[in-house]
Amino acid sequence: MRIALLGVGGRGDVQPMAALGAELAVRGHTVTLVAPVDLVDFGVALGLRTVPIGIKAEALVDPAKHQNSRPTIEYRLSVANQLQSALVRGTRNPDLIVTSQLGEAEAAYLAEVRAVPLILLRRSPGRGIRRFPSLRRRYCPNTALDPFRGATLPRSSRLSRSGRLELRAYSRHLAPDHAGRAPSRPPIGSISLSREQRRLLGEDLPGALRDWLGAGVAPVYFGLDGMPVRDVPAMLATVEAATRRLGVRAVVGTRSSRFDVDTAGLDPSLVRVVRRVDHDQLLPLCLAAVHHGGAGTTAASIRAGLSTVICASRPDQVFWGHQLERLRAGRTLPFAAVTTRRLVATVGAVLADRSRERARELAGRLHQEHAVVAAANLVEAVRRERPGTADPLALDHP
DSSP states (O other): OEEEEEOOSSHHHHHHHHHHHHHHHHTTOEEEEEEEGGGHHHHHHTTOEEEEESSOHHHHHOTTTOSSHHHHHHHHHHTHHHHHHHHHHHTSSOSEEEEEGGGHHHHHHHHHHHTOOEEEEESSSSOOOOOSTTHHHHHOTTOTTOTTTTOOOOOHHHHHHTTOOEEEOSOTTTSGGGSOOSTTSOBOOOOOOOHHHHHHTTOSOOHHHHHHHHTSSOEEEEEOTTSOOSOHHHHHHHHHHHHHHHTOEEEEEEOOGGGOSOOTTSOTTTEEEEESOOHHHHGGGSSEEEEOOOHHHHHHHHHTTOOEEEEEOSHHHHHHHHHHHHTTSEEEEEGGGOOHHHHHHHHHHHHHSSHHHHHHHHHHHHTTOOHHHHHHHHHHHOOOOOTTOOOTTOOOOO
8 A cells, every 4th residue: 555644743743653654664565754854864764755844843843832822823824835735745646644633634634635544643532622623714715825725624523523543542551541442443552663763763872871871870861852941951950950959860851952052050960961862771771750741752651660750731741640640650740830849849759659660560561562563454454445435524625
């Protein structure tokens, strides 16, 4: 089959698509990955044909910029032509389209126009937020540059109700009440990269980091990507102060260029800032994890057996934070409430309680899941719809 994978969003959206694409390519399928320009290396490194969206993922999903709907809609409109043109190029003559949640509306329209099946890949249980209802018709009804020419794009909730296959790419052990019992919404587990794929992406732990890790007590991991950090030096100072008071060290992981700041003021024996490293190698060497609560990062920290503190700023992150508290595998803290005192109290609590024991129990279950294989099997089971079959969304298009 010719399969188009639309990785619209950040690393958490593109990485599962790239892993799925690599598995499908090994099985003999022709795969095209559409991804933001700063994440095309995921497809290139894994040998996939890759179509770049002329937008950086950092700009598209930057949590410091898109904390409410108005700036998000305005930015999405400003880049609509680049985004939609890339999606059109990436879906020429496919037999099937798989999309991340941020690109669902455009993908549904393209699948209907191409008369091919659409598969949704979702990393959280929610049925979706009404992000951009009737986006093109409401805001840009007459633009000649719009590849969709005023189409009414469907809401995410309508896609769920349409009965389309929806791969729930999270562990049923982390969301047991939201496992998706309907045949069209199978839970498959969190899709992650293999060790070899991480190596191809250049994510092996650097020797200098290994030396630092071996030179003292195990650190607490602070993953700052996905947090709406506006003052980076102040945030790093908060992390340093909290770890000093806790008597531990900190390894701060980030991919974002926003964290390219002078770290000369930090104690290098106490805080280490690292860029783009393999979570599966680094996290098992840590005492606990603190991060934004994205679905993939949450699965990674629990898979490493770490009690986890989630500093949430978005609804899906709040959900995963509450799930970890319900499972007694961590704590949650609103990002807006993060201070040195609150970090000391919350991280100190997970270091002292039995949450790591519970996280290790869950880790054993997560390691039994083979999400990328399950996802590829389900994709292969979908056959091209007969041309002319009525689409349940009944979209209006030229």
